[in-house]
Amino acid sequence: MTTATLPSRNGAIAALARPRVHVDAVMLEARAAELAKRSIKTSAKLAGIDIAIRCCDFTALEGKDSDGRVRSLCAKAITPRPGWSDIPSCAAVCVYPNRVATAKEALAGSSVKVASVATSFPSGLVDLDVKLADTAQAIAAGADEIDMVIDRGAFLAGHEDVVVDEIVAIKRLCGPIHLKVILETGELGSYEAMRRASDISLEAGADFIKSSTGKVPTGATFATALVMCEAIRDFHRRTGEKRGLKLAGGIRTTKQALTYLVIVNETLGPEWLQPELFRIGASLLLDDLLMQLEKERTGHYAARDYIPKD
Amino acid sequence: MATTAFTYAPAPERVRPKIRQRYGLFINGGWTAPKSERYFDTINPADESVIAQVAYADAEDVERAVRAARKGFERWSRLKPADRAKLIYRIARAITERSRELAVLESMNGGKPIRESRDFDIPESAAHFFYHAGWADKLEWALRAGETPAPIGVCGQIVPWNFPLLMAAWKLAPALACGNSVVLKPAETTPLTALALAQIIEEADLPPGVVNIVTGDGATGAALVDNDGIDKIAFTGSTEVGKLIQRRLSGKGKRITLELGGKAANVIFADAPLDQAVEGIVQGIYFNQGHVCCAGSRLLVEESVHDELVARLTDRIRTLRLGDPLDKNTDIGAINSRVQLEKIHELVRSGIEQGATFVQAECELPARGFFFPASFFTNVHPSHRIAREEIFGPVLSIMTFRTPDEAIEKANNTPYGLSAGIWTAEGSKNMWIAQHLRAGVVWCNTFNKFDPSSPFGGYKESGFGREGGVHGLREYLA
Structure with missing residues (x-):
């Protein structure tokens, strides 16, 4: 896995110096809606479901998630459908910092990574030293990936330098550990702001930009995904570096997941459709993927109880 | 790690209408x-x-x-x-x-x-x-x-x-x-x-x-x-x-x-939302294989963003899927008739002969039927036939301008006047340019939008x- 080059203070200044990119909401949504009309059937649907499972960050971010539940989630992430050996494992399990050790132990020997939310997820409204300590704890416990949140309050108040400085500081602490920067698009108010937050996060050293925490009413949408893809595509065009996209928040159905694959496929290209560069964060999606997979393979839906409860 | 290819399977519309012999x-x-x-x-x-x-x-x-x-x-x-x-x-x-x-x-x-x-x-x-x-x-x-x-x-x-x-x-x-x-x-x-x-x-x-x-x-x-x-x-x-x-x-x-007929100018300013402008261009010229009287067939781009826009458009037309009109994922269908296909070929030849640069999406054409891939010309000059005559196919002619006045002058420099498009993030500029375009319909930051309540017609x-x-x-x- 390659990681973004460690940013310097100069990198942060470069981030802020990038021109703002205009985004027109009407045409952006029209394009997203057009992509959502792609008809993904038969072999394409099977391939899409396979990719979606491979790229799934299986998520346990409820306050009531105990060590026991984290262990059972981990088991499901490794073997989503017991008895079907050709179903891939998920990409990662996503937990809070103090569940990292448990997840790490449960996933030992598998390909599934441990992702930890950090920086006082989901609001991020604590001082930088607390965010650093939170992140350090997750790393010390063995996290392979860190999902940080940006300070949306600072961003919306025009203090982009605060946002950039925090990303730079967290990325320095992470080193080779993959950093996903959560923009919380549902709080940013416009596509133009989402695009700006994407641009400065990528410049500041984000390995992935991630749409949402899943903790506010609006999570990922097709248009949000599209505008983030455009930022990653333009960053790649300018620097030659491939950065990743993680979509989260409200993704529950196979149909939604397949549309996101179409958006990535036609905006960034098919080479982005792999866990190194694309993730879907979800807790309920996996069950629907498995149900639809069975339907495609056998012609009928399985009874719910054939799919393990997590 | 093994990767799975995400290739769209055929998705034909299966309903068959009743047709008399x-x-x-x-x-x-x-x-x-x-x-x-x-x-x-x-x-x-x-x-x-x-x-x-x-x-x-x-x-x-x-x-x-x-x-x-x-x-x-x-x-x-x-x-x-x-x-x-x-x-x-x-x-x-x-x-x-x-x-x-x-x-x-x-x-x-x-x-x-x-x-x-x-x-x-x-x-x-x-x-x-x-x-x-x-x-x-x-x-x-x-x-x-x-x-x-x-x-x-x-x-x-x-x-x-x-x-x-x-x-x-x-x-x-x-x-x-x-x-x-x-x-x-x-x-x-x-x-x-x-x-x-x-x-x-x-x-x-x-x-x-x-x-x-x-x-x-x-x-x-x-x-x-x-x-x-x-x-x-x-x-x-x-x-x-x-x-x-x-x-x-x-x-x-x-x-x-x-x-x-028409030979509509689609005017792109440097401050336009470029990705959406590209969508507008695609909608303007490749919609219905360009068989549209109000198609945005003349693209006027502010010179400072010409190269960037052309690069984006080049990438974008590669994703257009040409083929069976009845497949739900087809973006570019068949040219309406052999006569029309020949007319498109003839005008494209004239564009190449007159010195414009031809760019075409690479794609496989079906063995039978009338097809023409999404294409555009750069280095087009107002005196070229492809800048003046209606091609009525998926072929765009791209020209540049430097100032708003020049954009207006070039946009109006056509015997036609059916439609036009303007792309800029600045609302006042949109309105100002629209007032000066001699066209029956002017679309601002969009293209080819219709409604029964909205009058349509030409200058x-x-x-x-x-x-x-x-x-x-x-x-x-x-």
Whole structure:
């Protein structure tokens, strides 16, 4: 896995110096809606479901998630459908910092990574030293990936330098550990702001930009995904570096997941459709993927109880 | 790690419309064999197979249709307006109910992708009947206070092959709402959805003779134009034919509206939302294979963003999927006819010969049928034929400008004036430029958007008269 080059203070200044990119909401949504009309059937649907499972960050971010539940989630992430050996494992399990050790132990020997939310997820409204300590704890416990949140309050108040400085500081602490920067698009108010937050996060050293925490009413949408893809595509065009996209928040159905694959496929290209560069964060999606997979393979839906409860 | 290829599987629309082997003329509320005793084949441009045989109407057949329309007019114009509305609503509902079948038929006969016929042509056709049905008993509100609405009489309507059902709807719905009767002539290559509409009208129980549909070629259209029983001619098609019609009608005292060709400027400023502008360009020139009279076929780009925009557009046209019009994932369908395909090739050759740089999406073309990949020219100069003549295909001509004044000057430097587009993030600039463009429709940060309530029509050699909205309605009132 390659990681973004460690940013310097100069990198942060470069981030802020990038021109703002205009985004027109009407045409952006029209394009997203057009992509959502792609008809993904038969072999394409099977391939899409396979990719979606491979790229799934299986998520346990409820306050009531105990060590026991984290262990059972981990088991499901490794073997989503017991008895079907050709179903891939998920990409990662996503937990809070103090569940990292448990997840790490449960996933030992598998390909599934441990992702930890950090920086006082989901609001991020604590001082930088607390965010650093939170992140350090997750790393010390063995996290392979860190999902940080940006300070949306600072961003919306025009203090982009605060946002950039925090990303730079967290990325320095992470080193080779993959950093996903959560923009919380549902709080940013416009596509133009989402695009700006994407641009400065990528410049500041984000390995992935991630749409949402899943903790506010609006999570990922097709248009949000599209505008983030455009930022990653333009960053790649300018620097030659491939950065990743993680979509989260409200993704529950196979149909939604397949549309996101179409958006990535036609905006960034098919080479982005792999866990190194694309993730879907979800807790309920996996069950629907498995149900639809069975339907495609056998012609009928399985009874719910054939799919393990997590 | 193994990666899975995400390749879209074929997704063909499976509904098959009922198609008769042979269609007569729809005159006086029923189907009748042509006096000409001639029929012609109508084909599927995607595979060149014959779909059906269609009657050829000669001058005598047109005369029969006009006479039927005259009688139909007597009844229709005296019908209670609310009853006219009821019958027009019935047509609108029937189109909605049969939308899937009609969409497939439209794509089979015309070559356009099912995505477009399904999501644009058919719903928009129904919308025109719904909108105008609502007008039928409120016509005095379309006029100045004190004026009394009255129909014109028998309308001869000649529609093109690019939006066969939609253009028929644009013409029929306002004419009927105002109490006129109609003789409609569909385009030679795309008669089938108009004939399906005739079946709908038959089942809707409109009085006989109110709508008559005569199929044929240019000579049929000419017979309609020359027929003395016609009170108004409404024509959508090429500027060349439009001029002929106007010449033939001069001094005859008949009403006339013409919606003709275009060579629309799509103007991109450096501060535009570029990714969305690219979508607007794609929508403007590749929609319906560029067979659109208001297509954004001349792209005027501010010089400072030219290279970046061209790079984005080059990437974007690679993702356009060309192929079977009935596949739900097809973006570029078939060119409507061999004649049109040859015309596109001829103009493209002239562009290359005159020194413009040709860029084309690489894709495999189907073995049969008429296809042309999404393409554009850079280094186009205003003197090139491809900058002046309507190509009517998926071929864009890109030119640059430096200042807003130069953009306006170049945009207006065309004998046409049907539509234009402006792309800038600055609202005031949008409004200012729009005021200075001599075009019937100006789209700001969007392109090719239509609504039955919005008037559409041209300046200069793009014709006169409006269709849609209250302006379009008045064209059918005496």
